[in-house]
Amino acid sequence: GPATREANPSATAADRPIGFGRIQRKEDPRFVRGKGRYLDDIVLPGMLHGAILRSPMAHGRIVSIDTTEALAHPKVHAVVTGKDLEALNLAWAPTLSADVQAVLATDKVRFQGQEVAFVVAEDRYAARDALELIDVEYEQLTPVVDARTALAPGAPVVRDEMEGRTDNHVFDWEAGDAAATDAVFARADVVVTQEVVYPRVHPAPMETCGAIADYDAVDGKLTLYETTQAPHAHRTLFAIVAGIPEHKIRVVSPDIGGGFGNKVGIYPGYILAVVGSIVTGRPVKWVEDRSENLMSTSFARDYIMTGEIAATREGKILAVRTNVLADHGAFNATAQPTKYPAGFFHIFTGSYDLEAAHCTVTGVYTNKAPGGVAYACSFRVTEAVYLVERMVDLLADELGMDPAELRLRNFIRPEQFPYPNKTGWEYDSGDYEPTMRLAMRMAGYDELRREQAEKRARGELMGIGISFFTETVGAGPRKHMDIVGLGMADGAEVRVHPTGKAVVRLSVQSQGQGHETTFAQIVAEELGIPPEDIDVVHGDTDQTPFGLGTYGSRSTPVSGAAVALAARKVREKAKLIAAAMLEARPEDLEWEKGRWFVTGDPTQGRTMPEISMAAHGTIELPEGVDGNLDAEVTYDPPNLTFPFGAYICVVDVDPGTGHVTVRRFVAVDDCGTRINPMIIEGQVHGGLADGVGMALMELIDFDEDGNCLGGSFMDYLIPTAMEVPDWETGHTVTPSPHHPIGAKGIGESATVGSPPAVVNAVIDALEPYGVRHMDMPCTPARVWAAMQGRATPP
């Protein structure tokens, strides 16, 4: 491979860094031994099992539900229907987007797979058997399947239960300056327009969603084990929805087998487990199966985008403009800050210095599953990056320019940061050209173009695709960003025990990305305590400070900052205690990792363990200093962080079958200060595989009756080691100026940045066939159709 490929040595104990660096993951000894404790590993005494009866059709009126036979099943303890929930005022629950969602359908079913009844039984098998004994009579209705026809006059109304509702309109939203953008477009030499579809996909984590509810009727306390990425937010919402006092709810998020945004929302199954436990007086476990996961929880994307890009003949990009039609399914349950119904889509100005930009987004209801989660994406950044990176490639094609050259000419320049873009963001820091040049060097870009020309002459189809992305992650300043009224800040608490070992408690939640290691490394870096001596506690609302949780790559930008600042508070307190111990003035002390010493006399110093023992010991503490070495911080970020990267993908397309092989993939990422390079590489590898999957294989599709065609891994294809190449990763480091340690997020960069690189490569390969654009996924059938000049098949 190329010389720039990053080595992957694991540090030995001797050279293990105290702080940032490549150390092995503290959580892996339990994971690689199969000793992780996931939701389904938890078995409580007397626990019952729940199963959900789901709608077989996309749209239908419920005529009657007969549960008599199911209730007569010897192992069944309870059967709950929408009518029962109505009596408890729980049939509908608020969503994260100020809409409501049916917990169990009462009037109509609005998507295939919707929750209709809940059975609680002795075991999982009996619960499933009893579902078949429930008799539901439906009157089938015409569904709204195509978002493009959802607003047509006379379209069936999905949400006819809402007072005065006569259409399927959810919201209109816009960003940027329409008039200024129109003016720039009017005087541009070149305008390129293209409809670009980001189809419906699904996060599909290895572990599906589930919950165990344990309601204690004696003390009124609810313990809820959940696969959740946001335990504290869930607890508050449960308190509000179920009317259980918040201090009587404990949410425990155990080890999580992948989240990818799928475990942000509160699903009917979670609420039903709670109802089941209250009704039966026993703990109730509910775990969805793969098809339930794919059909009913949290789809992502589903944006139909009409993009326009304006430029001069010489290749100066002037402006971008887009109209988006967003399919939100039957209930508006997307997760994003309240102010932004289209999430952070308005970062679609990309990495380019533009004169103007404008976007409008219209949301519609259809008879499909609700969700619209930020699947490996900071609230629609993925759609935005895909759109702009496709449009730039289309422009390059129109101008007859090399796509790398066009990007290099239009980047925001380093001296322009902090850069206010035309839709209201302030990019914190960036230096794009070196990142792009490194990727081109690693790929051997010019050599690749020569190889491509030779192959084309022989009739072989080779494509080179580029994407350069800028994300906005780490929501958010709380004055601008909230989710259902909860400001987007996060807490952290650091305690140093008398013997100098420490514990750090987090409000955020790992789903596999290694927080137990990296957050220990942040404390280690700040206090000089070895990471193995720092315990990271998360995933239990009784044990951790309040905060909004993990998604949108916000843990490092927000919680990571909270941890660094809490550790710095501890360090300052340690200074006062060390001064007392040394009989020196605090201002005469200097810090080196793990120790305060007297300026000019390094022999006069005290180490952290000495100081922590003294803090809890018998020496007289300075005025105002209490006897511990603890600190707590709730961090409100002043801005988001803006990671970026340059990706180059090389594909070969089989001219006989349309099959695409990703031969090489070069990814150069810049996430500012790097805490653990090994974990970062792992994050990038995972995201790249994810992106190849979306670009080539993954699709949640529907037939004209609204039947979901992606309800199993037989139909919803996700990539394996067979479909992905040996990744070639590199990095540059442009720290965030406002983050205490200069770190930006990395968790989603590769999923965001890679689909356009792959699709651009496929389209580049098809150039001899005159193909300008095709929509994802680039399956053999679709590539073949594009080669024949036919429209994309369904």
Ligand code: PCD
């Ligand atoms: N880091 C470092 N450095 C830097 C940054 C970062 O080191 N500079 C690291 C940290 O610390 C961690 C990781 O890395 O460990 C990541 O981070 P971030 O970026 O901050 O992120 P977070 O928040 O933590 O996480 C989250 C993400 C997301 S969001 C997603 S999708 C995905 C990712 O994460 N998911 C997952 N990754 C992962 N991995 C795994 N394994 N699993 C999972 O599930 Mo969403 O919104 O939810 O859709």
